[in-house]
Amino acid sequence: MSRLAAMPDDHKRPQRYGVTRAQIARAQRLRREGDWLGACHACGIEVAIDPGIVAERADLADDLRHLVPDLLRWHALRLQRHPARTDWRLKWTAYGARAVTSLARYGEDALYLTGWPDRAPARFALRFGRPPDGHETTTLAGLRELWDDRQAGNLAARCGGGTSLPFFTADGRPGSGPASPVERVVRLFNDFRPDDAWRAAGVEPELTDRIRGWHDTLRPFDAPAAPQALAAARRTGADVVWAHAGEREYFWFDRLDTAAPRLSVVDSRWLRRHPAVELPLTELFWPADFVDLMAGRLGPRDLHPMVAAALFPALPGPEDCGPPPLPPPAPVRVACAEEWHVLEHRDGVLSAPHPPEYLEREAALLALRGPRPTGCAAALLFWRGVLARAPRELREVQELHRELLARVAAGEADTLEAMLDAGLDPHCRSAGSGTLLHLLPGLVPDEAALRLLPRLLAAGLDPDAEDRRGVTPRAAAGEPGANRALAAALRALPRPP
Template identity: 35%
Template sequence: MTGAELTVWQRVRRYAVPPRMIAECADRRRAGDWRGACAAGRVDTDVDLADVGRRFGSATAERIAAELAGFAPDLLRWHLPRALGGRTSLATALVFTLAPRVDVVDQDTVALQVELPKTVDGSQRLRLTVAPLGKAPGPELPGHLWHADEAAGLRAAYGGDAQRLPFLTPDGAPVPFDGFATAHGDGAPARAERSANLLTAEHLVDAWREAGLELDDTLPAFRYSHYKVTREQVLGHRLHLVALAPAVRVLARRHAAEGVVLNADWRLRFLFTPDGDTMRVRMLGEDERRSELPVLAEPCYRVPPDLELLYRGLIAPADLHPLVRAALFPAAPDGPVAARGPAFAPVRVRCRGQWHRIDNAGGRLVPLDHTPEEVQREQALKALGGKVAGCFAAQQGWTDGRTRLPRALQDQRRELMQTILHGDTPALLALLDAGLDPHVRDGRGSTLLHLLRCLDHEVLLPRLLAAGLPIDVRDHRKRTPLHVAVGWVGTPALVLALLEAGADPKAEDDNGTSVSDLVEYKGMEYYEDESGENHRDLKLIAKYIEERT
């Protein structure tokens, strides 16, 4: 994993699953309230157990109910793939199957399925449904990634044994890389380390064999040269090799399949075929789709980011999700994850040829090295359209999203926006109580009203309007919060709330597109259920907008 990816994963672990969410999900789960756990974990549920019983039988309904009783939305969110590329958002437009707790499945097996968000910039809410698997089910997530009672299985899935985890000593310290080649024993941790050493030396086949995989390294044929797979690409993919054979055997057995497919990227695909005690692997060409075979989910084949972060010293066991910590470090002290949030602090700014201090206690910038008279003069200059600089330019950048901020303030704003993106409404309310400037904007000019798609609008909308934010405030592309709610996967409830607060559906963005145009032409197509509550709300929205225009 590259340094940039590690930095993003470190930020994911800091913000994407807030400690408050973990605690609330656990409380509701222990109370037997799976719907409450889903609400705390920001999962929209479309599961009616009575309807499941009528459609698929009482035995299926009882099994689904038992799976829901142990469902840990926060644990699932912890393990889901991320967009990366500098973003901490969930990977988009994916559907995963939560592995049914049965021995064998087929296309008629009814299972819980989770849908990930449609955009990286929209709400990070998940959607939980129940349906037959069909002929091409979404990749299957084993129970240790989402079920509280099976979380202890994560240790074995990560290639750990009773003594330690791969790349780490029994007490969690990193194993020096020069010790990988001489790692002793036949346990999975030692084999993972020897395999990693062989990969570094570009001994591809030997590295896979060390992990219990017989790889045919014949490169697949492709019709066009720019599609071709190279040996360097194969070597460059960081697969958790030691975990592959066990995961494939379980999946193949459950689906009664001859093999399992791993889609490393849009070109590089592997076919795993169990053959007695041997696991044979070869790469697939462009004409070998094998869509009838089950697909290994990314969290089952990637090098676990937690192992990488622990190895690099970027997180400690105490920073792990409690269920993950208990699985990986059973001797570690139990307890909640420490609360985390934006680390606001004073910064130094170059101003009039000198270094000045700006306090950012609570998210409101206050120059510390200017007299009240100087502050008043700069405010008057700004009101008259004059250009401010130094400390006052930093103040302006905090609330206009255009003026360049010093690096330290950019970092602090980024941390604030991470809190918002991942839906920590209580943390944002606490920041507002502590003095956060409600007029703060991100680098796109989005205000807190534009970002309501990620938060609990019922609590925040009245407060932000009371703080003086205009309901039709514009971002850098002249989009209003209503534009964003309609076009960026806001909920129908949020759209209606903005309209009822006076948002103008005729307001146009910099392309001349109004919200009415978005509803008519874009059609909010991401809501596909034409019979459910979302469709009903959309019709209300269309009617409301029609009346307003």
């Protein structure tokens, strides 16, 4: 059973895509060689900062020197699903600002990260200046361990760790050393004793029954993370701090100079009458890595190497850690009519022991509202996006399809190339999401898309095929933030008569 069995579903969605072991190794090698801009490029981060400003600002230059692009990418992608962004009650705070993240403050200016449109969600731009008004909803100003190599080792402290991470030994094995306050809080929380959990975390709760009910629904943060919230509140140096708790409600921490600060929930009228320091929502949560480790969704060796080294100081060979690669497509046995057939990806085709006209006939029958296809036909039509959902018995095909499209959409060029080398049929298409050609603009780095374009065209993918919105790959490549060289290459292709 997960140690976080009582956590809400929205906290259980790990972002495991968008960065590969090869990409991390490439970025770290470039950074060691002194090519910091090359390391950023390898991670899909465009540095849009005037070199003249960097030369004038010693503090900014020092921070850029210690910024680790692959570590920033790892955390930035996971922050896209941060509860501060996904909580439906907080949508108003993130309106139009989903992809702006402040890293450090310099008076009124900031070093901040912006994202591209939905077509390229895994591509970023690093900027300096005053963030656009109304856009800054996520700040990492107090969380330098997520991008600064000087403080990367502080990640364990944010998880309540001392000599080892709660619920783990220092070498990454499940287990407990000396009793950890965090472990006690989690156990109380999972035993449905929320008030006792808050008090064990060092907070005196004054919550209404309705607020207590948030323990069983989506809420800004949990009692197990209260030590994290309390530490963040005390770091401000203020006597009273507040944080968003909903559309019109706010968490209110006071008595911070006592052994048991008080936590209550107030409304906007109270907040107007009692000014206090705002606490960034990002500082009220455990790091996503720790949550995923405790829930069993990630193992120590699945983490970014610097994250693994910070959380597990005795882990052997942390430099070899990283997101697990997608395994090559394996043959799948399918019950087709009264026989068992084997489907396998070979030489760019998902093969089945049927004549070529078989698939066309089944697709035509489906279009004429004929019987729902089964067996080989269902697998082939699902892979090509004709069927929205694969039958339950084709779960292996469905899982490979989902995982591949998710990783490619998150920019994993390495994964797509490796799968094509393994014989993958590139005609995969989810219902409405377009082809792999539609996803090329979001691949990282830029040159990977140019390498893959002729390969996908040779396989028969159509640059003028429309997705559900009527957008073609040619049009998708021309959207803001996309790869200009790729857009030019697609525009140069001959159009059908």
